[in-house]
Amino acid sequence: GDSVTQTEGLVTLTEGLPVMLNCTYQTIYSNPFLFWYVQHLNESPRLLLKSFTDNKRTEHQGFHATLHKSSSSFHLQKSSAQLSDSALYYCALSAYLMSNYNVLYFGSGTKLTVEP
Amino acid sequence: GGIITQTPKFLIGQEGQKLTLKCQQNFNHDTMYWYRQDSGKGLRLIYYSITENDLQKGDLSEGYDASREKKSSFSLTVTSAQKNEMAVFLCASSGTYAEQFFGPGTRLTVL
Structure with a gap:
């Protein structure tokens, strides 16, 4: 079935260093939609990035990701981490099935902590 | 834009009690969802509804009922x-391309 894998449960970085959070997915469908959601402490998840175009970089609020269908990946990156980036990050997949295309398959999440 | 409201914000119940959580959205979205979030365990889908009076079970539907009487x-x-149960229940809605918008959550504690 459809699934999303985030290999790192916890990532701790020093402020100013680059961020890369891994996301790979599995689906039999050829046109997946991929999302990154961010959840700060005591808040609800909100959309950070989304893409359905192969090999096109998408950017928002200093973060970027590129959907690579050849490797089934949608890694989240940022050139320089800030203290305010500390949060829980979820990668999610929509496989656009005809019967339940609205269902998102969430990864288990990566907790990013940025230290001074 | 729009907003999702969830009531109550905090819910304290007793073991064996039936408890109801409510969610309203004004995005005019067709699809709505309920998730459960336990500390360190990510988001788990309980129920979703594609339209009024429709219900679809998620992976965690056992022990829950849902109702969608209005869009x-x-x-x-x-x-x-369940005794000592603690979790946050998140409601969400979606429109085009499955992008989901989340409500602020209801925090459940069972004594």
Whole structure:
């Protein structure tokens, strides 16, 4: 079935260093939609990035990701981490099935902590 | 833009009690969802609804009922609260391309 894998449960970085959070997915469908959601402490998840175009970089609020269908990946990156980036990050997949295309398959999440 | 409201914000129940959580959205979205979030365990789908009066079970539906009587509202019932249960229940809605918008959550504590 459809699934999303985030290999790192916890990532701790020093402020100013680059961020890369891994996301790979599995689906039999050829046109997946991929999302990154961010959840700060005591808040609800909100959309950070989304893409359905192969090999096109998408950017928002200093973060970027590129959907690579050849490797089934949608890694989240940022050139320089800030203290305010500390949060829980979820990668999610929509496989656009005809019967339940609205269902998102969430990864288990990566907790990013940025230290001074 | 739009907003999702969830009531109550905090819910304290007794073991075995039936508890109801409510969600309203004014995005005019067709699809609504209920998720459960336990500390360190990510988001787990309980129920979703594609349209008014439609219900679809998620992976975690056992122990819950849901109701979608209007397009704008979606209720979740914990049929029998489990002792020492603590979780956050998140409601969401989606329009085009499955992008989901989340409500602020209801924090459940069972004594």
